Amino acid sequence: MRNRGKLSLHIPEPKQRPGDRPDFSDVVVPDAGLVERPRIDAKARDIAPLAYSLIRVLDNEARIVGPWDPKLDAETLRKGLRAMMLTRAYDDRMYRAQRQGKISFYVKSTGEEATSVAVAQALERDDMCFPSYRQQGLLIARGYPMLDMMCQCYSNARDPLKGRQLPIMYSSREYGFFTISGNLGTQYPQAVGWALASAYKGDDRIAASWIGEGATAEGDFHHALTFASVYRAPVLLIVVNNQWAISSFQGIAGGEETTFAAKAIGYGLPGLRVDGNDYLAVYAAAQWAAERARANLGATLIELYTYRAEGHSTSDDPSRYRPSDEWKAWPMGDPIERLKRHLIGVGAWTEKQHDALGEELAALVRETQREAEAIGSLAEGSQKQTMFEDVYKEMPWHLRRQMKEAGR
Amino acid sequence: MPAMNMIQALNSALDTMLAADPNVLVFGEDVGYFGGVFRVTDGLQKKHGVTRCFDTPIGEAGIIGAAIGMSAYGLRPVVEIQFADYIYPAYDQIVSEAARIRYRSAGDFHVPLTIRTPYGGGIFGGQTHSQSPEALFTHVAGVKTVIPSNPRDAKGLLISAIEDDDPVIFLEPKRLYNGPFDGHHERPIQPWSKHPLSEVPEGHYTVPLGKAAVARPGEALTVLVYGTMVHVAIAAAEESGIDAEVIDLRTLMPVDIETIVKSVEKTGRCLVAHEATLTSGFGAELCALVQEHCFYHLEAPIRRVAGWDMPYPHAFEWDYFPGPGRVADGMRRVMEK
Numbered sequence: 001m002r003n004r005g006k007l008s009l010h011i012p013e014p015k016q017r018p019g020d021r022p023d024f025s026d027v028v029v030p031d032a033g034l035v036e037r038p039r040i041d042a043k044a045r046d047i048a049p050l051a052y053s054l055i056r057v058l059d060n061e062a063r064i065v066g067p068w069d070p071k072l073d074a075e076t077l078r079k080g081l082r083a084m085m086l087t088r089a090y091d092d093r094m095y096r097a098q099r100q101g102k103i104s105f106y107v108k109s110t111g112e113e114a115t116s117v118a119v120a121q122a123l124e125r126d127d128m129c130f131p132s133y134r135q136q137g138l139l140i141a142r143g144y145p146m147l148d149m150m151c152q153c154y155s156n157a158r159d160p161l162k163g164r165q166l167p168i169m170y171s172s173r174e175y176g177f178f179t180i181s182g183n184l185g186t187q188y189p190q191a192v193g194w195a196l197a198s199a200y201k202g203d204d205r206i207a208a209s210w211i212g213e214g215a216t217a218e219g220d221f222h223h224a225l226t227f228a229s230v231y232r233a234p235v236l237l238i239v240v241n242n243q244w245a246i247s248s249f250q251g252i253a254g255g256e257e258t259t260f261a262a263k264a265i266g267y268g269l270p271g272l273r274v275d276g277n278d279y280l281a282v283y284a285a286a287q288w289a290a291e292r293a294r295a296n297l298g299a300t301l302i303e304l305y306t307y308r309a310e311g312h313s314t315s316d317d318p319s320r321y322r323p324s325d326e327w328k329a330w331p332m333g334d335p336i337e338r339l340k341r342h343l344i345g346v347g348a349w350t351e352k353q354h355d356a357l358g359e360e361l362a363a364l365v366r367e368t369q370r371e372a373e374a375i376g377s378l379a380e381g382s383q384k385q386t387m388f389e390d391v392y393k394e395m396p397w398h399l400r401r402q403m404k405e406a407g408r
Numbered sequence: 409m410p411a412m413n414m415i416q417a418l419n420s421a422l423d424t425m426l427a428a429d430p431n432v433l434v435f436g437e438d439v440g441y442f443g444g445v446f447r448v449t450d451g452l453q454k455k456h457g458v459t460r461c462f463d464t465p466i467g468e469a470g471i472i473g474a475a476i477g478m479s480a481y482g483l484r485p486v487v488e489i490q491f492a493d494y495i496y497p498a499y500d501q502i503v504s505e506a507a508r509i510r511y512r513s514a515g516d517f518h519v520p521l522t523i524r525t526p527y528g529g530g531i532f533g534g535q536t537h538s539q540s541p542e543a544l545f546t547h548v549a550g551v552k553t554v555i556p557s558n559p560r561d562a563k564g565l566l567i568s569a570i571e572d573d574d575p576v577i578f579l580e581p582k583r584l585y586n587g588p589f590d591g592h593h594e595r596p597i598q599p600w601s602k603h604p605l606s607e608v609p610e611g612h613y614t615v616p617l618g619k620a621a622v623a624r625p626g627e628a629l630t631v632l633v634y635g636t637m638v639h640v641a642i643a644a645a646e647e648s649g650i651d652a653e654v655i656d657l658r659t660l661m662p663v664d665i666e667t668i669v670k671s672v673e674k675t676g677r678c679l680v681a682h683e684a685t686l687t688s689g690f691g692a693e694l695c696a697l698v699q700e701h702c703f704y705h706l707e708a709p710i711r712r713v714a715g716w717d718m719p720y721p722h723a724f725e726w727d728y729f730p731g732p733g734r735v736a737d738g739m740r741r742v743m744e745k
Contacts, residue, residue: 195477
């Protein structure tokens with residue numbers, strides 16, 4: 001007789017669904033300052049516990065505590081605060097432009113601003129970024145012209161991408177921002193390849209890439225980690241764990257039984273798990289990994305633990321699958337509020353200055369939008385004459401023929 | 409000029425480019441110290457150093473993904489996918505990335521990447537070492553697809569592919585590596601050294617992409633072929649006594665329409681042959697092009713001879729392979745009307 005239990009199929013489910021009270025009681029939030037900061041030449045296997053803890057620098061009173069303090073001056077922090085606030089103001093404006101039917105699509109980064117801005121500030125200006133689609137904060141932090149960002153979204157006559165890409169799929173070699181794909185995860189091995197090229201050339205520049213926790217299930221994520229480990233690629237591999245991949249909670253991506261930072265361990269890479277809403281912690285982790293990469297010690301996987309405050313995109317309605325006010329209950333708060341509180345706490349910022357800056361940035365975004373709209377919109381198809389270009393360096397005969405057929 | 413087989417000619421192209429351009433890197437599974445399972449990269453690591461020619465993990469998407477990132481940096485990577493049958497894990501990186509990066513970034517980034525990979529049957533490789541996936545790439549806007557049929561073209565085309573600023577899929581007919589195979593598997597293998605196109609110049613030269621060659625001039629009908637099938641078609645012409653003009657396309661995308669049209673306008677008849685499966689194969693595109701460009705010169709319907717629509721069957725390889733007998737039958741049927 002067989003005496004074996006019946007098998008049952010496990011399908012991960014989030015704890016709360018629409019109508020439930022948001023409850024993050026199972027999210028372990030350790031006190032800030034407790035995690036040790038190892039030397040940059042530590043062996044990955046010796047610092048494995050970092051993949052299961054949470055690096056936090058700002059405590060509940062927004063004071064800096066512990067060894068991960070990146071020791072930044074107030075001016076640098078105010079720059080970071082401004083870039084995060086500008087990113088949020090830009091997002092709000094462009095979201096509204098989509099709702100008004102002026103652009104076809106938009107993706108906000110609300111609540112996740114530190115995951116781009118703090119890394120951009122910790123890297124050198126000429127380090128190369130291979131972003132996913134929610135890292136507009138990188139371009140803003142690096143001072144890319146906002147008018148060009150907007151014109152890209154409007155697909156107008158000034159769109160640097162000539163109307164060929166969905167809004168937000170920016171590209172700028174000059175600003176170290178690789179062309180965004182839209183297919184998830186593909187940028188990860190590409191960043192590793194760029195880093196290998198830099199190492200091959202004896203350059204001192206490094207690469208960084210961003211992926212969502214959902215897309216870590218893609219093969220490209222694992223290829224990137226393998227190649228990065230094998231060749232000690234000077235690259236920061238960042239997982240933005242914002243808890244949601246469209247409607248799928250992070251458990252569907254494999255987050256129920258382990259952390260995303262811990263994926264590094266099997267590849268022999270250091271894995272850092274970081275409070276992604278703590279600007280200083282994100283900066284400090286990126287700085288540690290960048291120093292390590294520049295010292296020929298290879299790649300670091302960094303999980304930035306955060307929360308996607310808004311829908312996946314303008315095509316998404318998160319109230320269909322999660323409690324609508326969940327973000328307000330997120331135990332690690334809002335990256336802008338926390339940095340602001342810190343700066344006020346140390347006497348380097350005031351509520352009045354903050355409000356004035358908020359108004360200034362909103363006005364700047366409004367004004368830039370007016371400029372972009374004066375140039376034109378998607379409907380005009382103003383760069384249509386270039387539609388057949390850039391498929392190849394030189395247009396082959398069959399495309400010349402098709403262009404003629406299209407009446408161009 | 410030294411006589412080379414296809415492997416030596418390809419090796420010579422890689423050697424020439426590694427010496428000429430420090431931005432050229434060669435890598436793939438087993439290509440470094442060992443020199444590749446077909447020996448195409450033999451000796452390159454020793455001569456040019458481990459950072460110029462090296463082994464990779466078994467991860468085709470990683471190989472091509474990393475190569476794309478290297479391209480963005482400014483390098484000119486040449487990667488080997490061990491068998492064309494293994495390229496599918498990298499298909500997304502080729503189709504959604506390499507092919508589109510120039511277009512989607514409006515020329516801000518481009519991908520001067522060459523992907524070398526052996527294709528085709530005839531070595532008893534079974535279904536996972538025998539496929540001819542060229543149509544999966546000719547259908548993708550933004551990549552070029554090249555297939556040489558002899559050592560001299562192989563070297564010149566590979567150098568052109570490496571110097572090209574767009575991604576090139578370079579499919580190597582593995583059954584031709586060691587000799588000009590004409591489909592007569594029952595006969596002894598002929599070495600390349602007896603073939604005039606095994607005379608390969610030393611050093612740098614190019615065979616331009618996008619240009620076909622007339623492999624056998626003739627008057628009766630035009631046969632459009634590439635890779636191994638060039639030799640099969642020539643054998644079929646000689647054995648059947650039909651004076652076929654055999655066009656070796658060399659580049660499938662962009663295809664050399666001028667040479668095709670010139671030949672079909674002269675002969676008024678056309679046969680298309682490939683080893684890949686028939687349905688939606690590249691032959692379908694060729695038939696459509698000939699029909700569009702040469703309809704009023706055609707005296708008979710265009711016919712296709714191709715692999716049967718099935719996975720490559722291991723034990724029945726020669727029942728699948730469109731050998732000289734089937735190609736000659738195809739010629740006769742085109743000549744009937």
